[in-house]
Amino acid sequence: MKILVPVKRVVDANVKIRVKPDGSGVDTANVKMSMNPFDENALEEALRLREAGTATEVVIVTVGSEKSAETLRAGLAMGADRAIHVKTEAPRIEPLAVAKVLKAVIASEAPDLVILGKQAIDDDNNQTGQMLSALLGWPQATFASKIVIGAGTIDVTREVDGGHETLRLALPALVTADLRLNEPRYASLPNIMKAKKKPLDETSPETLGVDIAPRLTVLKTTEPAGRTAGIIVASAEELAAKLKQAGVL
Amino acid sequence: MTTLILAEHDGKTLNEATAKALTAAKALGAPVHILVAGHSISAVAAAATRLDGVAKVLSADAESLAHQLAEPLAALVVSLAGGYDAIVAAATSTGKNTLPRVAALLDVMQVSEVSKVLAPDTFERPIYAGNAIETVQATGKLVLTIRISAFTATGEGANAQVETVSVPADPGTSQWLGAELSASVRPELAGARVVVSGGRALGSAEQFEAVLAPLADKLNAAIGASRAAVDAGYAANDMQVGQTGKVVAPELYIAIGISGAIQHLAGMKDSRIVVAINKDADAPIFQVADFGLVGDLFTLVPELVKALD
Numbered sequence A: 001m002k003i004l005v006p007v008k009r010v011v012d013a014n015v016k017i018r019v020k021p022d023g024s025g026v027d028t029a030n031v032k033m034s035m036n037p038f039d040e041n042a043l044e045e046a047l048r049l050r051e052a053g054t055a056t057e058v059v060i061v062t063v064g065s066e067k068s069a070e071t072l073r074a075g076l077a078m079g080a081d082r083a084i085h086v087k088t089e090a091p092r093i094e095p096l097a098v099a100k101v102l103k104a105v106i107a108s109e110a111p112d113l114v115i116l117g118k119q120a121i122d123d124d125n126n127q128t129g130q131m132l133s134a135l136l137g138w139p140q141a142t143f144a145s146k147i148v149i150g151a152g153t154i155d156v157t158r159e160v161d162g163g164h165e166t167l168r169l170a171l172p173a174l175v176t177a178d179l180r181l182n183e184p185r186y187a188s189l190p191n192i193m194k195a196k197k198k199p200l201d202e203t204s205p206e207t208l209g210v211d212i213a214p215r216l217t218v219l220k221t222t223e224p225a226g227r228t229a230g231i232i233v234a235s236a237e238e239l240a241a242k243l244k245q246a247g248v249l
Numbered sequence B: 001m002t003t004l005i006l007a008e009h010d011g012k013t014l015n016e017a018t019a020k021a022l023t024a025a026k027a028l029g030a031p032v033h034i035l036v037a038g039h040s041i042s043a044v045a046a047a048a049t050r051l052d053g054v055a056k057v058l059s060a061d062a063e064s065l066a067h068q069l070a071e072p073l074a075a076l077v078v079s080l081a082g083g084y085d086a087i088v089a090a091a092t093s094t095g096k097n098t099l100p101r102v103a104a105l106l107d108v109m110q111v112s113e114v115s116k117v118l119a120p121d122t123f124e125r126p127i128y129a130g131n132a133i134e135t136v137q138a139t140g141k142l143v144l145t146i147r148i149s150a151f152t153a154t155g156e157g158a159n160a161q162v163e164t165v166s167v168p169a170d171p172g173t174s175q176w177l178g179a180e181l182s183a184s185v186r187p188e189l190a191g192a193r194v195v196v197s198g199g200r201a202l203g204s205a206e207q208f209e210a211v212l213a214p215l216a217d218k219l220n221a222a223i224g225a226s227r228a229a230v231d232a233g234y235a236a237n238d239m240q241v242g243q244t245g246k247v248v249a250p251e252l253y254i255a256i257g258i259s260g261a262i263q264h265l266a267g268m269k270d271s272r273i274v275v276a277i278n279k280d281a282d283a284p285i286f287q288v289a290d291f292g293l294v295g296d297l298f299t300l301v302p303e304l305v306k307a308l309d
């Protein structure tokens, strides 16, 4: 079984981002970038399936700028076998465009399973996996917290609003990973060195014949109305009195 | 110009998320139809007919829709889409699962988690865990998911007709095996007026329950949790509040033993009044709290329960 894992380079989850004062976007210059956390879960799961002998090859792919090669190297250092860089300097690539590019990659790679992150923590779109699955005509299981491979099928436990549910999908299938799927590994130093020699192929949306022009226009990006710190009360009694005063009880 | 809302329900009752999505949908300015898709859903469809301002309810009743699987549900919505200019769903786990499929099949971009409708084609939505707000403009057919904590629910007062629609054949590539749903007598987290949330500091599932339940009972509150508390097994996954969990905006949110990481704040910072109880006076949660209480939660929470008598 071959598994494809799409990964995205995003502002690190621990960075407190800054909105540019002119409303033109979020300042990403000189901030720490990392692999999207959910994509680490997706990759970790694929690696475990390979280590268990269920999968034979794990291929990672990203759609993004020159710099997103770093994210691919990080994924290779975690243990992916090879990487595909769909290079574009387009400032904004929407989930629909990413899904179309991935569909084109899948046409030649022919994986049996695609595992994506459930959501990119920059744009918080939560769309790409579902869109890709629709374009491929494949079954999907989003927000996965557990995966069990069967004979030509995959059972996926999903985190849903009311708790959990389990689906059985016919392969090929698409899964999006939630954070509780697993605990991603750190890349060891020897593996970081080895990753430099692993194959990293380059292509582009143009070569794949995919139009990635955005469909939505971002008019502006602003800071949310902030909350300000209130007061520290001295005791539980004072807190109770304040809450009564505020009329929330 | 008509808008179609995909109703949120559990097969028996219409979820309040639908009435909240309706408020957002009405701001588009066009007549609104509600699609109730499921199996044996006549009671849900009847409830939808009463929502104020609904022009028509479409009922799609088939076994293949019983578990709201994304493939048949999206195929149904796409089969109806020709008659609509906007397709809307609450950003619940079902809405988030289904609507991007619909958007891709219609070759349009979805606008996720709309928090404000500025004009019929212009929307605000939070990005970067709510640390920035993006204003986006769409052209052509709209596919929107609605952040329900940002909208009040539309009330009742209509008496719309129910029309039965046919259901496309199920591709049959996925099968529902079962569910483990949390049964709680408490108000639903997403719509509760008061939320009491616990973090890693609660230390165990037993203490989580023992410390928070009396306070939640007293306030008729829903119980929430931080990701750390859920990961540690103190609380169920559906109780997680935050960027990856539920987004809530109650009248009163009480964060107990929660540090206030940005991913947690993403799920609760639009609450009207925030209270924080934490032994670390420098915990970031105090920066967003209206009232802070510094000290050990294991003594302060029981004291608060007593003080509320």
Ligand SMILES: Cc1cc2nc3c(=O)[nH]c(=O)nc-3n(C[C@H](O)[C@H](O)[C@H](O)COP(=O)(O)OP(=O)(O)OC[C@H]3O[C@@H](n4cnc5c(N)ncnc54)[C@H](O)[C@@H]3O)c2cc1C
Residues within 6 Å of the ligand: A013, A037, A038, A121, B198, B199, B200, B201, B225, B226, B227, B228, B229, B240, B241, B242, B243, B244, B245, B246, B256, B257, B258, B259, B260, B261, B262, B263, B264, B267, B277, B278, B279, B280, B283, B295, B296, B297, B298
């Ligand atoms: C991609 C991503 C998504 C995430 N999504 C979410 C999300 O949706 N929701 C979420 O909550 N987190 C999320 N997180 C995790 C988040 O970053 C934090 O790790 C998490 O919120 C911490 O939980 P906590 O506050 O309970 O634990 P901690 O940060 O460990 O805080 C515990 C707090 O309890 C206090 N404390 C300890 N003992 C006591 C005591 N006896 N009395 C009083 N106070 C005490 C401590 O001072 C501390 O402030 C996400 C992280 C990532 C990377």
Ligand SMILES: Nc1ncnc2c1ncn2[C@@H]1O[C@H](COP(=O)(O)O)[C@@H](O)[C@H]1O
Residues within 6 Å of the ligand: A005, A006, A007, A008, A009, A036, A038, A039, A061, A062, A063, A064, A093, A095, A098, A115, A116, A117, A118, A119, A120, A121, A123, A124, A125, A126, A127, A128, A129
């Ligand atoms: N530019 C990209 N390149 C590769 N994968 C991506 C890209 N954007 C999104 N993805 C994948 O799609 C998932 C969901 O992203 P989104 O729909 O943008 O929230 C991510 O977790 C990635 O697995």
